[in-house]
Amino acid sequence: MCDGMNRARVACVPAAVLALCGGFNASASAQVTQMDEVVVTATRVATPLTDLLADVSIIDRAQLEQAGMQSLIDVLANLPGVQVSSNGSYRSNSGVFLRGATSSQTILLINGVRVGSATSGGYSLENLPLDRIERVEVLRGAAAALYGPDAVGGVIQVFTREPQEGLRRSASVGAGTDGQRKLGASLQGQTGDWGYSLGATHERAKGINVKLPGASGFNPDTDGFKFSSLDASLRYRVNAQHAVSAQVLFSDGEYDFDGAPSPNPLGLNAATARAVAHPRLQQQVLKWTADWTADWTSTLTYGRSRDVSVNRYWRIADGAPAGASRFNTTRTQLVWQNDIRWGRDTLSLIAEQREDEVDSTTLYTVSARTVRGLAASYAMRGQDWDGLATVRHDRNSQFGSFNTWALSAGYKLSPSLRLVGSMGTTFQAPSFNQLYFPGFGNPELTPQKGRAHEVGLRYQQGPTRASAVLYRNRVEGFITPSTNVQSNLAVLEGVTLTWDQSWDATALSVSYDYADPRLKPSNDRVVRVARHVLRTQVSHRQGPWQSFAELRLSSDREDTLWPGRVRLPGYGVLNVGATYHIRPNLSLQARLNNLTDKTYSLANGFTTPGRNLFVSLNWND
Incomplete structure (x- = not known):
């Protein structure tokens, strides 16, 4: 159930390395976006980025293309308010901490539909191939009134590749250190009333040893991975008022890890067993839109x-099968949303139902859950004032009915300066593992209930954008993931500062996070969350060249080491890269991650990749 983690020696990159960034460029800046972009996740209605009240980041297709063979979890780590944990190699079990909230307190949507595991309460971001993603929107802050239970820290929404006007084709091939290999191809187009998109990706690597020597369950082997994915989208415009679409996504993975089976009929340990995880994600979405x-x-x-x-x-010695475990979740969701506009205002009425069913080799006392919800939100846009009010009622088949609400407002202090603020409530039921897993679960656990507040200032003038957000989220009955102990209270509070600037062909993005989530009454820190994180991303274009650099500096964090805790030292990571456009539709890209070859750990006992290079040839027509 709980992954072991050990102390790692890490060293921070000297602050002077910031000077290096000036020589590179930044399509890596995940915060610099076009001024006319619209965002869906913040209100569930397409809203111009400049009119948002919520704290949102966007990762567009250009930024994803620059990421090389990184995983989505690596790309998210460059966003303000986001911290990640990873159990080892390039692809392995990972987690996201949004404003100090745990992975199970942030929900993942793919094409508007919620995905994840009902047993762990989390989701597998490492399964999603970057080549098949069109765009990612990250909403920071309590969002349970809009999206229902579990949206305590926020919402991550992924949009896969969509039909495009005309005909677009692309292909890529890449290779790198540690046996990294990647192949991908896609086709997108529009013919009359029909739009279509089809794509496939395959990635693999020999990998690295995921654990540090001396860690619990250490096996001195190389832990590789391979992932394949396929996605397709079909859209049909019936007439001027009606459109229907269908989307499918399949992601099938395999990666090695250090571990032993339970039960253990052959008496193996991590050094004598080969352990392989087989994560898979399948999603089908049907949508009808009527004006x-x-x-x-x-x-x-x-x-x-x-x-x-x-x-x-x-068994490594002779290949004898030593057992298997299975934790599968099938989730169905039906959502009916009506958006009614009065001038610049919008009323949204939402009805939805979600059903989770668990299929596992572990016997759960309860293996199914249904949540039904009704919500109404009203977005007001005035000359100087903007507001959003949302109320929601949900009924959980295990824990009964509950209500959540949220209020947000913004006021223009000047043409370039805006004051924003919000407050709201959250609700989160325990996962099936927290309730029923043998030897770990506690059926007496009660739902976690939160009340969140935030206030911020936003400045935008020409190519300059800056923001400061102060937040505080009090979660009653907080359940610590690693120990499954329900504390009286958790206070998730912090500050996020961002600055984005562009000068013709050069773009700079800087963010600083102070996060101090604490458990009460013990005053212990929430594990795997650093107090201080500074991120700098810079990019530059010159002729056919585009170059970039990313620097992330993090202070220390704590993690679980039974029966106490261990300190994971701070670290600094510098990534650099460049793209050369051989022709308008053909480019060569090189990305060098962890340039200074720093050793650091994001989870106790687990290592992370050292210096690694990935080179790819990309064609777009």
Whole structure:
């Protein structure tokens, strides 16, 4: 259930390395976006980025293309307010901490439909190939009134590749250190009323040893991985008022890890067993959109996802099978949303139902759960004032009915300066593991209830954008993931500062996070969350060249070391890279991660990749 983690010696990159960034450029800046972009996740209605009240970051297609063979978890780590943990190699079990909230307190949407595991309460971001993603929106802050239970820290929404006007084709091939290999191809187009998108990706690597010597369950082997994915989208415009679409996504992975089976009929340990995880994600989404009038749009969405987590074990000496475990979740969701506009204001009425079913080799006392919800939100846009009010009622088949609400407002202090603030409540039911897993679960656990507040200033003038956000989220009955102990209270508070600047062909993005989530009454820190994180990203274009640099400096963090805790030292990581456009539709890209070859740990006992290079050839037509 709980991954072991050990102390690692790490060293920070000297602050002077910031000077190096000036020589590179920054399509890596995940905060610098076009001024006319719209965001869906913040309000569930397409809203111009400049009009948002919520704290949102966007990762667009250009930034994803620059990421090389990194995983989505690596890309998210460059966003303000986001911290990550990783159990080892390039692809392995990972977690996201949004404003200090745990992975199970942030929900993941793919194409508007929620995915994840009902047993762990989390999701597998490492399964999503960057080549198949069109865009990512990250909403920081309590969002349970809009999206229902578990949206304590925020929402991550992934949009896969979509139909495009005309005909677009692309292909890429890449290779790197530690046996990294990647192949990908896609086709997108529009013919009359029909739009289509089809793509596939395959990635693999020999990998690295995921654990540090001396760590619990250490096996001195190399832990590799391979992932394949396929996605398709079909859209049909029935007439001027109605459109239907279908989307499918399949991601099938395999990666090695250090571990032994339980039960253990062959008496193996981590050094004598080969352990392989087989994560898989399958999703199908059907959507019907109707413009009943010029001011009334109705959208009906049906989604079905299957989150598969299977571990298999063999004896290294002779390959004898040593057992397997299975933790699978099938989730179906039906959402009916009506958006009614009055001038610049919008009323949204939402009804949804989500059903989770668990299929596992572990016997759970309860293996199914249904949540039904009704929500209404009203977005007001005035000359100087903006506001958003949301109320929601949900009924959980295990824990009964509960209500959540949220209020947000913004006021223009000047044409370039805006004051924003929000408050709201959250609700989160315990996961099936927290309730029923043998030897770990506690059926007496109660839902976690939170109340969140935040206030911020936003400045935008020409190519300059800056913001400061102060937040505080009090979660009653906080359940510590590693120990499954329910504290009286957790206070998740902090400050996020951002600055984005561009000068013609050069762009700079800087963010600083102070996060201090604490458990009460013990005053212990929430594990795996650093107090201080500074991120700098810079990019520059010159002729056919585009170069970039990313620097992340993090202070120390704590993690679990039974029966106490261990300190994971701070670290600094510098990534650099460049793209050369051989022709307008053909480019060569090189990315060098962890330039200074720093050794650091994001989870106790687990290592991270050292210096590694990835080179790819990319064609777009």
